[in-house]
Amino acid sequence: MIASARSLFRSITIRTSIKFVAGTEARLPGLLIGSGFAVLCSTLKTTPAMTEPTYLSAAAAAALDAELMSEPGFTLEQLMELAGLAVAEAVYTVVEERRPSPQIKPKILVICGPGNNGGDGLVAARHLVLFGYECVIVYPKRSSKQHFVNLQKQCEDMGIAVLNGMPDDFEDRSGEYAAIVDSIFGFSFHGEPRVPFDSILLRLKKAQDSALVVSVDVPSGWDVDEGDVGGFGFSPQVLISLTAPKGCAKKFKGRHFVGGRFVPPYLEEKYQFRMPKYPGTSQVVELKRVPKYTGWEAEYAAYLAEKATAEQSTPQKTSLVEEESWEAQYAAYLQEKEATEFASYEARNEEL
Numbered sequence: 062m063i064a065s066a067r068s069l070f071r072s073i074t075i076r077t078s079i080k081f082v083a084g085t086e087a088r089l090p091g092l093l094i095g096s097g098f099a100v101l102c103s104t105l106k107t108t109p110a111m112t113e114p115t116y117l118s119a120a121a122a123a124a125l126d127a128e129l130m131s132e133p134g135f136t137l138e139q140l141m142e143l144a145g146l147a148v149a150e151a152v153y154t155v156v157e158e159r160r161p162s163p164q165i166k167p168k169i170l171v172i173c174g175p176g177n178n179g180g181d182g183l184v185a186a187r188h189l190v191l192f193g194y195e196c197v198i199v200y201p202k203r204s205s206k207q208h209f210v211n212l213q214k215q216c217e218d219m220g221i222a223v224l225n226g227m228p229d230d231f232e233d234r235s236g237e238y239a240a241i242v243d244s245i246f247g248f249s250f251h252g253e254p255r256v257p258f259d260s261i262l263l264r265l266k267k268a269q270d271s272a273l274v275v276s277v278d279v280p281s282g283w284d285v286d287e288g289d290v291g292g293f294g295f296s297p298q299v300l301i302s303l304t305a306p307k308g309c310a311k312k313f314k315g316r317h318f319v320g321g322r323f324v325p326p327y328l329e330e331k332y333q334f335r336m337p338k339y340p341g342t343s344q345v346v347e348l349k350r351v352p353k354y355t356g357w358e359a360e361y362a363a364y365l366a367e368k369a370t371a372e373q374s375t376p377q378k379t380s381l382v383e384e385e386s387w388e389a390q391y392a393a394y395l396q397e398k399e400a401t402e403f404a405s406y407e408a409r410n411e412e413l
């Protein structure tokens with residue numbers, strides 16, 4: 062009896078489920094005819110879209126930066142320390158995954174530009190040494206601002222060599238670096254890269270197939286809003302966006318982290334972007350690309366994202382990426398869903 066009621070319930074549920082766009086499911090009223098049957102309530106259930114990043118334009122990023130330093134009164138030093146720590150954490154994450162042996166100390170080359178993006182690199186290098194790595198910094202156009210002089214001194218005090226230009230044997234030895242950090246230009250870059258960064262970027266482009274290149278905030282040489290419109294072709298494997306991804310990140314195809322966990326919520330609202338959900342005490346979160354699913358896969362993906370949000374976990378870390386096991390998981394999900402819906406249908410029946 063229960064089994065037949067269940068199967069009737071299932072067929073009605075299936076027939077009355079209509080999918081509109083991905084992530085939105087509308088359940089039409091189902092009419093159950095006969096004694097004890099009643100009108101099932103109609104529900105319109107909107108499941109949130111998968112976690113899609115929001116983007117900041119170059120102008121908005123600069124305005125937000127200025128506002129952070131005026132309204133909440135952060136100092137550049139504070140923000141740069143957190144940004145650089147986030148960069149170090151992202152670099153550590155990807156390097157540890159590929160580390161061949163705990164006995165081999167990873168060596169990181171950090172290439173710093175003339176502005177604050179370069180400052181993030183100086184901070185990151187110091188933290189990476191504190192994490193147990195070896196670092197070498199290339200810093201061709203050094204800022205004379207006291208904070209930058211201090212950062213450089215702090216690096217040297219940690220035993221980090223700070224070079225004026227790329228190592229002569231860079232081409233031969235680029236594969237020896239566990240990662241190369243591109244901390245050359247951030248959101249204030251415009252035009253064509255000038256000397257000496259033009260040739261450094263060309264050398265980085267040639268090395269990008271043999272070394273793991275991690276760009277800070279923006280892949281250097283890319284237009285901040287549009288991407289590599291200059292056709293320069295530099296393409297890092299990893300990007301760590303600070304505060305929020307800039308427009309160019311839409312064109313980025315590699316591993317994407319977001320860091321810079323310091324924005325007060327009212328600025329998030331004002332600048333219309335969404336801070337990612339950082340796990341635990343972490344300074345960074347990796348944004349996993351969510352493939353465009355259709356049919357039952359879309360329904361199940363939306364369910365997983367909703368569940369992750371409800372559990373306050375990171376949707377990126379759900380089994381969304383383990384597609385092999387989806388069918389089995391989906392079958393279990395359907396069973397669970399059916400049992401829950403049947404129980405509530407029975408409860409409503411008893412009420413009537």
Ligand SMILES: NC(=O)C1=CN([C@@H]2O[C@H](COP(=O)(O)OP(=O)(O)OC[C@H]3O[C@@H](n4cnc5c(N)ncnc54)[C@H](O)[C@@H]3O)[C@@H](O)[C@H]2O)[C@@H](O)CC1
Pocket residue numbers: 125126129140141144174175176177178179180181245246247248249250251252253254255256258277278279303304321
């Ligand atoms: N709010 C945030 O998220 C924070 C951002 N920070 C970092 O600050 C960066 C922005 O810093 P800045 O505004 O100093 O700018 P950038 O570091 O992007 O670069 C500015 C420097 O690059 C030079 N430059 C620009 N175009 C050039 C070209 N075509 N050829 C050669 N040189 C060129 C400029 O003359 C200037 O010296 C961000 O991208 C981020 O990395 C952090 O340090 C602090 C917090």
Ligand SMILES: [K+]
Pocket residue numbers: 178243244245246247276277278279280281
């Ligand atoms: K960069």
